[in-house]
Amino acid sequence: MSSPIRPxxxxxxxxxxxxxxxxxxxxxxxxxxxxxxxxPADAAFLVNxxxxxxxxNCIKYGYDDTLEHTIEIVLSIxxxxxxxxxxxxxxxxxxxxAPPPDLSLAIEDRPIGGLxxxxxxxxxxxxxxxxxxxxNRLTLVKHMGS
Amino acid sequence: xxxxxxLELTGRMDNATSASVDAQxxxxxxxxxxxxxxxxxxxxxxxxxxxxTLLMAAKRCxxxxxxxxxxxxxxxxxxxxxxxxxxxxxxxYPDRVSAVAAVQ
Numbered sequence: 105m106s107s108p109i110r111p112x113x114x115x116x117x118x119x120x121x122x123x124x125x126x127x128x129x130x131x132x133x134x135x136x137x138x139x140x141x142x143x144p145a146d147a148a149f150l151v152n153x154x155x156x157x158x159x160x161n162c163i164k165y166g167y168d169d170t171l172e173h174t175i176e177i178v179l180s181i182x183x184x185x186x187x188x189x190x191x192x193x194x195x196x197x198x199x200x201x202a203p204p205p206d207l208s209l210a211i212e213d214r215p216i217g218g219l220x221x222x223x224x225x226x227x228x229x230x231x232x233x234x235x236x237x238x239x240n241r242l243t244l245v246k247h248m249g250s
Numbered sequence: 251x252x253x254x255x256x257l258e259l260t261g262r263m264d265n266a267t268s269a270s271v272d273a274q275x276x277x278x279x280x281x282x283x284x285x286x287x288x289x290x291x292x293x294x295x296x297x298x299x300x301x302x303t304l305l306m307a308a309k310r311c312x313x314x315x316x317x318x319x320x321x322x323x324x325x326x327x328x329x330x331x332x333x334x335x336x337x338x339x340x341x342x343y344p345d346r347v348s349a350v351a352a353v354q
Contacts (some may be wrong), residue, residue, distance in 0.1 A: 152295055208335075219334055220298035222333070227333070
């Protein structure tokens with residue numbers, strides 16, 4: 105028997121349907137919660153970017169059917185650390201395996217793509233991908249006030 | 251003399267809005283101006299698709315020989331320009347007057 109997980113600090117869980125219209129209300133809920141937690145503005149920007157990049161990506165490429173799915177986003181803050189977990193039941197996809205974009209190329213040689221996960225890597229302190237029980241779980245960690 | 255076009259980008263540049271921004275930039279470039287200034291003072295958020303839209307605009311400007319300058323890039327947006335390597339490709343000015351002067 106596994107022991108129950110007790111979250112330390114504050115957390116909120118957002119259930120986001122796999123439709124583009126669901127992104128704005130989810131972002132608004134996240135922003136309200138972050139304000140209540142008195143999180144800094146750059147944390148709000150990061151959460152905005154995580155929801156926009158990962159939910160959009162999941163809706164566009166994540167599913168092999170046209171059914172309704174729910175993407176779960178769990179925000180938690182403990183000891184000045186913001187943790188964002190994004191869980192979807194799409195096909196297995198590890199975004200961390202994507203090669204980093206070559207930022208040294210001249211303007212005319214820049215490929216149009218591969219930027220989203222690069223931004224999230226740069227703006228966070230840690231990102232972990234797990235495939236568990238038929239779901240993709242990406243956990244992003246950001247130390248605030250540093 | 252062809253004139254300078256100025257576009258103000260406001261609110262969010264994300265999956266929902268970037269196509270319309272792209273269309274507006276292309277309309278401006280279709281008029282074959284000598285310079286294009288993108289004023290980002292009112293831009294509150296940008297995602298990777300928004301950054302790609304700006305990169306595509308810069309590519310088209312280069313192809314068309316249109317001088318491109320950015321005016322008033324908010325700090326959070328400037329951070330993303332830097333992280334994505336666009337800072338070195340874009341000419342960025344602190345205000346609209348100097349951006350317009352730079353493309354004339």
